[in-house]
Amino acid sequence: MEKLILANFQPPGDIVMLTAAVRDLHRCYPGRFITDVRTEYPELWENNPYLTPLEPDDPEVRVVECHYPMIQSSNLRPVHFVHGFIEYLNEQLGLQIRPTRLAGGIHLSEQERSAPSPVAQILGAHVPYWLVAAGGKFDFTIKWWHFRRWQAVVDAFRDRMLFVQVGATEHYHPALKGVLDLRGRTSLRDLVRLVYHAEGVLCPVTLLMHLAAAVEPQPGGPPVRPCVVVAGGREPPSWEAYPGHRFIHTIGRLPCCAKGGCWRARSVPLGDGDEKDNPKYLCVDVVNNLPRCMDLITPEHVLAAIDSYLEPPTTEPRQGARTTRSNEIPDSPNEAVFAGASGTCQTRPIPIC
Amino acid sequence: MNQDPQSPNQGGFSDPRSRAEFQPQHYPRVNGQEPPPPTATERNDRIKLQFLAAYYDLNCAYARLFAARQEAESPARREAEKKLLQNVERLLIMRDGLEDQYAPLGVIAEPVVKDGFTVNVILSFGNMDAAGRLRSELYTITASLPVPLPKGFKLEDLDLKIEGPGVNPP
Numbered sequence: 001m002e003k004l005i006l007a008n009f010q011p012p013g014d015i016v017m018l019t020a021a022v023r024d025l026h027r028c029y030p031g032r033f034i035t036d037v038r039t040e041y042p043e044l045w046e047n048n049p050y051l052t053p054l055e056p057d058d059p060e061v062r063v064v065e066c067h068y069p070m071i072q073s074s075n076l077r078p079v080h081f082v083h084g085f086i087e088y089l090n091e092q093l094g095l096q097i098r099p100t101r102l103a104g105g106i107h108l109s110e111q112e113r114s115a116p117s118p119v120a121q122i123l124g125a126h127v128p129y130w131l132v133a134a135g136g137k138f139d140f141t142i143k144w145w146h147f148r149r150w151q152a153v154v155d156a157f158r159d160r161m162l163f164v165q166v167g168a169t170e171h172y173h174p175a176l177k178g179v180l181d182l183r184g185r186t187s188l189r190d191l192v193r194l195v196y197h198a199e200g201v202l203c204p205v206t207l208l209m210h211l212a213a214a215v216e217p218q219p220g221g222p223p224v225r226p227c228v229v230v231a232g233g234r235e236p237p238s239w240e241a242y243p244g245h246r247f248i249h250t251i252g253r254l255p256c257c258a259k260g261g262c263w264r265a266r267s268v269p270l271g272d273g274d275e276k277d278n279p280k281y282l283c284v285d286v287v288n289n290l291p292r293c294m295d296l297i298t299p300e301h302v303l304a305a306i307d308s309y310l311e312p313p314t315t316e317p318r319q320g321a322r323t324t325r326s327n328e329i330p331d332s333p334n335e336a337v338f339a340g341a342s343g344t345c346q347t348r349p350i351p352i353c
Numbered sequence: 354m355n356q357d358p359q360s361p362n363q364g365g366f367s368d369p370r371s372r373a374e375f376q377p378q379h380y381p382r383v384n385g386q387e388p389p390p391p392t393a394t395e396r397n398d399r400i401k402l403q404f405l406a407a408y409y410d411l412n413c414a415y416a417r418l419f420a421a422r423q424e425a426e427s428p429a430r431r432e433a434e435k436k437l438l439q440n441v442e443r444l445l446i447m448r449d450g451l452e453d454q455y456a457p458l459g460v461i462a463e464p465v466v467k468d469g470f471t472v473n474v475i476l477s478f479g480n481m482d483a484a485g486r487l488r489s490e491l492y493t494i495t496a497s498l499p500v501p502l503p504k505g506f507k508l509e510d511l512d513l514k515i516e517g518p519g520v521n522p523p
Contacts, residue, residue: 136458138479138488146456148449172459172479268457271396272480273489289457 001031005054006089007038008066011137014189015039016104016210019048021085021097023105026050028097038063043188047107063127064092074239075260081239102243104214106192117197118190119164119180129162129180130226130306131194133203135173139276141266142283143204145294146229147174152299153202154178157306164190164198166208200226200309202302205240213242226309228302233257233293234264246305250293256284257293267291356430368402369409379412382473397478400455404462407448407501408471414441415469 001340008018022035035047045051054061065177068084070077079087082104086097090239120126134150136143162180167173186194191208192215195201199221201212212227222243231240233250239249239261256262267286269277285292328342369375381517388405389398418437424430452462459496464471482488489502502508 141457141459141479144457146453148453170482172461174456174461175463270458270479270488273487285459289453 001034001062003034003036003058004056004065004093005036005038005056005061006066007063008085009038009040009280011207012041012044013170013207013210014068015041016106016207016214017068017081019044019104019106020082020099020101021066021089022048022050024097024100025089026084026134027100030211038046041188043192044106046189047112048105049107064089071239075236075263078238088234089107101270104210106211106214108192108196108216112193112196113285115193118182118186118194119162119197122180125265127162128199129164130200130202131198131208132163132165132176132179132201133173133206133208134165134176135167136169136204136206137171138270138272139265139274140234141172141268141270142234142291142294143206143232144172144267144290145204145232145297146288146290149178149297149302151176151203152300153306156299156303161199163202166194180213190347195225198225200228200306202228202230202306204230205235209240209242209245214244222309226306228305228309230294230302232291232297233262234291235261237259246308248297248305250296253292253296254285262293276332317327366403366406369406376413376416379416379470380409381412381471383476384471397476397481400460400478401474401476403451404448404474404476407444407451407472410465411441411444411448412470415442419469 006018006022008015018037018039022037025033025035034052034054036051038056039045052100056063066085067088068081070079070084071081073079074081080102082099082101082102086099089095090097111212116126117129119129132150132154134145134147155178157163158178163176163178163179165173165176165179165183166186167183173183175181175183182194191219192211195208195211195215196218198212201208203209203212209227209229212225215225217225218222222244224242227242227245229241229245229247231237231247231249233254233256235249236251237247237249241249251257251260262283264283265276265281265292267283271277275281288295367469369380370377370391380388383405389395389401391402393399393402414437418434421430421433421437424433446496452460455462459477461475461477463475465473465475477483480487502511
């Protein structure tokens with residue numbers, strides 16, 4: 001048995017992708033490896049059946065610093081983020097690991113599954129809810145959508161759906177009104193439990209999106225957890241979108257993302273001394289205080305995407321449906337929502353490997 | 354809204370403390386502290402002053418509305434109340450404009466309200482953390498770990514390889 005310690009100290013969304021690589025390493029090579037990991041987020045590895053404690057000073061242990069250079073060709077190749085670490089391990093270890101699932105692998109204990117949701121513990125009763133992350137980190141502000149647009153979505157579902165707002169204190173998460181505010185009140189493990197019990201997830205391209213796919217669905221619920229992602233034109237859906245998610249993007253809609261994601265970092269310089277204030281990392285088309293790609297995505301697009309999960313699929317126009325809502329969004333998985341012109345939605349398939 | 358969020362205080366902002374009718378009881382604190390001086394030039398201070406001015410104006414408008422509502426019911430009172438409410442609405446729109454202008458910079462301004470008046474504005478900025486440090490600055494953390502030597506030994510007697518800044522300099 002070969003002993004491996006896989007190390008990566010990137011943000012938690014990346015680590016969710018590493019969980020996929022560890023799972024698929026074992027599934028493709030059962031019994032050949034003993035693995036452990038070194039990351040900053042042990043809570044993402046709780047209950048993971050593929051880990052065995054290893055020490056790096058064990059002479060039989062090989063420590064592999066894991067990267068995903070494949071991202072450099074994400075606009076050119078039909079590959080998903082889940083392939084990133086896998087391809088790197090294949091190159092480093094001379095293997096042929098294949099993805100076995102298009103999602104990370106986050107594991108819950110039986111106790112976590114059976115316990116009331118964190119929301120139920122707060123409210124004292126089971127209340128269905130969607131999670132919402134209305135912001136993000138300061139390094140990639142280009143991913144932010146305007147907080148008034150998140151608010152418009154929440155307002156549109158008033159009295160119909162509870163939104164639970166989450167987000168780290170040290171990041172940008174403006175308070176939304178009419179939500180259960182858990183900003184800064186959850187550990188990473190709490191977030192995993194919140195995702196497990198959530199009816200759906202609403203967010204930009206962020207950890208929450210990866211968790212929505214990686215955390216197992218609840219028994220008796222939909223096989224894929226609903227998730228609406230306000231993505232814009234930074235990242236190609238072929239790289240980021242998960243089956244069953246509504247990934248609202250603008251790739252191909254604007255010159256700056258005509259052939260793929262722009263992969264830029266910030267809308268405007270923050271003045272924090274970070275190199276991402278350099279013009280080469282800045283959005284080239286800011287309008288209404290948003291990257292144009294994010295400005296093109298309206299609350300109506302997001303409402304339509306959420307509605308597509310809530311209403312049964314139909315090919316007939318729904319009576320009384322708003323013109324830009326659910327009847328324009330197909331219900332089948334593996335589709336990304338294309339934020340088109342004139343406030344309407346079109347769709348196009350994305351390649352899922 | 355398509356203003357340049359990089360240039361606060363470029364358009365008509367005036368510090369209410371310079372106004373003749375300034376009412377200090379309606380001027381809120383910021384992050385629980387005294388506001389910056391009107392002459393402050395640092396970008397985040399100027400943004401603070403703009404939000405404080407907005408909430409000051411709202412407080413004054415609310416005070417006038419509150420006073421009007423103490424009057425006896427009459428058509429004149431209703432008309433006055435309507436105009437005062439419209440003024441509050443106008444000021445709220447201006448406040449929203451500020452929020453929109455600075456949202457791309459990661460600025461969040463959350464009012465702390467008491468009895469209908471904003472008494473404090475919690476402001477956070479995209480470029481600085483809560484301690485006022487640039488977010489890109491590295492933190493240096495020093496820990497002292499006293500390790501008692503065996504009896505009768507001196508440090509130079511031991512074959513220790515200690516690495517780190519300031520240890521065993523060449």
